[in-house]
Amino acid sequence: MDLLLSIDNLNVYFYRSEGVLKAVDGISYNLHKGEVLGIVGESGSGKSVSVLSIVRLLPANGKIVDGSISFDGKDILKLSMNELQDIRGKDIGFVFQDPMSSLNPVITVGQQVMEPLLWHNLCSREEAYKRAKNMLGMVGIPFPEERMKEYPFQFSGGMRQRVMIAIALICNPKLLIADEPTTSLDVTTQAQIIRLLKNMRSELDMSVILITHNLALTSNFCDRLIIMYASNMMETGGTKDVLNTPSHPYTRFLLDAVPDIEVEKELVPIPGTIPDLINPPEGCKFHPRCPMSMDICRTEKPPLFPVGDGHYSACWLCGRE
Amino acid sequence: MGNKKRIGRSYWSNIWEKFKRNKLAVFGLIFVCILILLGISAPWLAPYPYDEVHYEAVWTPPCREFLAGTDQLGRDIFSRLLYSLRNAIIVGLGAQSLIVVIGLTLGLIAGFYGGKTDNILMRIVDIVYSFPSYLLNIILVLVLGRGYFSIFVAIAATGWAGMARLVRGQTLSTKSRDFVEAARASGAGNNRIMFRYILPNIIGPVIYSIFSGIPGVMLVESGLSLIGLGVRPPMPSWGLMISEGTGQFLYNPYMLLAPAGMLVLTILSFNFVAFGLRDALSARE
Numbered sequence: 001m002d003l004l005l006s007i008d009n010l011n012v013y014f015y016r017s018e019g020v021l022k023a024v025d026g027i028s029y030n031l032h033k034g035e036v037l038g039i040v041g042e043s044g045s046g047k048s049v050s051v052l053s054i055v056r057l058l059p060a061n062g063k064i065v066d067g068s069i070s071f072d073g074k075d076i077l078k079l080s081m082n083e084l085q086d087i088r089g090k091d092i093g094f095v096f097q098d099p100m101s102s103l104n105p106v107i108t109v110g111q112q113v114m115e116p117l118l119w120h121n122l123c124s125r126e127e128a129y130k131r132a133k134n135m136l137g138m139v140g141i142p143f144p145e146e147r148m149k150e151y152p153f154q155f156s157g158g159m160r161q162r163v164m165i166a167i168a169l170i171c172n173p174k175l176l177i178a179d180e181p182t183t184s185l186d187v188t189t190q191a192q193i194i195r196l197l198k199n200m201r202s203e204l205d206m207s208v209i210l211i212t213h214n215l216a217l218t219s220n221f222c223d224r225l226i227i228m229y230a231s232n233m234m235e236t237g238g239t240k241d242v243l244n245t246p247s248h249p250y251t252r253f254l255l256d257a258v259p260d261i262e263v264e265k266e267l268v269p270i271p272g273t274i275p276d277l278i279n280p281p282e283g284c285k286f287h288p289r290c291p292m293s294m295d296i297c298r299t300e301k302p303p304l305f306p307v308g309d310g311h312y313s314a315c316w317l318c319g320r321e
Numbered sequence: 322m323g324n325k326k327r328i329g330r331s332y333w334s335n336i337w338e339k340f341k342r343n344k345l346a347v348f349g350l351i352f353v354c355i356l357i358l359l360g361i362s363a364p365w366l367a368p369y370p371y372d373e374v375h376y377e378a379v380w381t382p383p384c385r386e387f388l389a390g391t392d393q394l395g396r397d398i399f400s401r402l403l404y405s406l407r408n409a410i411i412v413g414l415g416a417q418s419l420i421v422v423i424g425l426t427l428g429l430i431a432g433f434y435g436g437k438t439d440n441i442l443m444r445i446v447d448i449v450y451s452f453p454s455y456l457l458n459i460i461l462v463l464v465l466g467r468g469y470f471s472i473f474v475a476i477a478a479t480g481w482a483g484m485a486r487l488v489r490g491q492t493l494s495t496k497s498r499d500f501v502e503a504a505r506a507s508g509a510g511n512n513r514i515m516f517r518y519i520l521p522n523i524i525g526p527v528i529y530s531i532f533s534g535i536p537g538v539m540l541v542e543s544g545l546s547l548i549g550l551g552v553r554p555p556m557p558s559w560g561l562m563i564s565e566g567t568g569q570f571l572y573n574p575y576m577l578l579a580p581a582g583m584l585v586l587t588i589l590s591f592n593f594v595a596f597g598l599r600d601a602l603s604a605r606e
Contacts, residue, residue, distance in 0.1 A: 089508030
């Protein structure tokens, strides 16, 4: 498979008045064409920041201090603002977490779906209208022609998220980044949106990065998973491998915290809280909460050890064997 | 939802619905429209030219011939009121447009780009804000000479600071909303963000501020006329007429009451519209 995106040793720091916050601390991964990658982690683990860096959409106090990002053969960190704007929306589509606030309240939905096409000069206004109408139909909005004339406040949350997906996909991007696309929706809508993303992926033949803190959503959608904790990659590998044979204690904890309707089991919360990222713990970031921590965990940061075919784990336990 | 055609309700029709519920505001709006029409058609409606003197009819109380009486030169007060209204509207709209252009541009730039630009622009705003504006108005009119344009400039030179502050604040809060980031993610540049995403979303408070500012501008013009620095006589102005009327209040009270009443009515009706707009615009989404 061809390589689409390659991130190498990415370091993103936020400069706050209290100090420097390492939001992403040396992360590397590759994404192939047509692949679906899931990034899972708690809030504040750096998953959003790591993907926002791909199009350099960081807040003013955030900086990419080290590493390289190459997308489709281009070195993202060396592009000018204009070249970046060319990629945003056209080659990389974004779906954000909160559809209630991610649409412009004073412009009709139709306009908003058409705009990326017009901004990138991909087609005429009439053509854009047609494509927007088709796209809205594809993402499952009934009566797309009528609804294009309406404003976002006339849409429900699930419908708005469909509109967001339509906006992200209208230019036929090579990569779709969905940043917790279902977090603010109710459970039945969540399932619909994930199914929609899945259908659109196979129909439009693109790569997808799905960010979520819900492991259950990843199992039948993602090809590969990255488990993140406190700005670091804990484990990565094929979805089945990671979910069936988790090798990092943090992943095991995460899996224990997923409710399962069929099996009655006690949900086990992970003891402790996510560490302060301005003064993070030495060594492995997870050691203060890890029941299996050893001396080496307190002093040295574990590298990624191979534990299977394409399956890696950043845990000293795996390095011993 | 059915197969029936859905009734599209736009942002503005929504605001209009809310505005209509406020009877006082609707009344004010109707009155404002009438005033503007009267002002525009003053040259045709006025029974006499504003500067025609009738020495045979000095200080005539209101009668059939002179609807609002005559002044010390026998000029028809009703005609002069109409022309004053015309002047007040010209000054109100003219100066206010200048204020909007300057305030909106600088406020948008300051709020959007932030940092050093913001700092410099806002310090200028602070300086203009802390200046005694009436004094500055007088100086500017004296320097520039009397006339519509110098009155516009004098009023706008002190009035834009408030508008710039308002726009900057609104821009700052809109800039950080999710849909702006979403627009960036789909490839929008700075100009598109400013004009398509920020400006339409802050236009509500700006419209309110435009409307509520018009009476203030009219008052400043009246204040300037009161000390003889407004529009050039014999062109009438409410301020000038009021100052002429005060001396005659005990003998010919209509000379004061007529222009003062018109001034109050005009300002009240603009304010009612402004309040109605504020309520309609604030309750959106």
